[in-house]
Amino acid sequence: MDKVKKEQGKRFLVVANWKMNKTIREAEKYIEELKPLIADLKVPIWIAVPYTAIHTCREKFPATIAIGAQNMNDASSGAFTGEVAGVMLKEAGADFVLLGHSERRQYFHETDEFINKKILRALEVPLKPLLCVGEGFEERETKRTKEVLETQLKTCLKGVTKEQMENLLIAYEPIWAIGTGKAATPERVKETHADIRTILEDMFDQTTAFRTPILYGGSVSASTTEELASTEGVDGFLVGTASLDPQSFAKIAALSENVL
């Protein structure tokens, strides 16, 4: 049991990110397999699914499991062919939305300014934004991680109030660790999460920095769960690849219970 986390009264959170995987039928199969595996777990579980599976997941998962989207548009409605508004996600059954994931930044050219607009809109809906931040390999090698995170956080969270921060979560996802099978070391994660808290303290205050959940994401697997979950400053996980299989995701959730 991680004493620090227990004393702080924080609940460890495990979030799945299915990315562009699973049709409605595949989602139904997954739900049937996952449900019995997590029935006795106390660790909160959130699942970010493709738009098309939100409604089904909301209907078929127990109410204790939060369902989320992986993106949304910053406008509330209008002539934006192919886009999806936050209110639509909410009505379909979403509770939260991933914003600023590095794959959106990389493949869809999303900027911090655009992500900022989405965050403000999500908070208005309301949907809980789970803001993803993280440095690339080059930035890491040139020791610019803190600088990069500071820019991302300051721009993406511009105009967000301390009160609104109570409904927002952050995921630290070093880009070089995503989908590579090479999770960041606990030392690096501890150091970076502390840096993120210092930046938040600077932007808001100590209480806000302390209360904001900061999850780690990037090649989290059953074999790295215990070590990373008990790392100081880690309030949960954002799990991609290993969340696609109900057995491995349930294992990560079960192992995370130790840090509740």
Ligand code: PGA
């Ligand atoms: P990964 O993905 O677990 O496959 O590294 C994490 C993410 O992109 O959220």
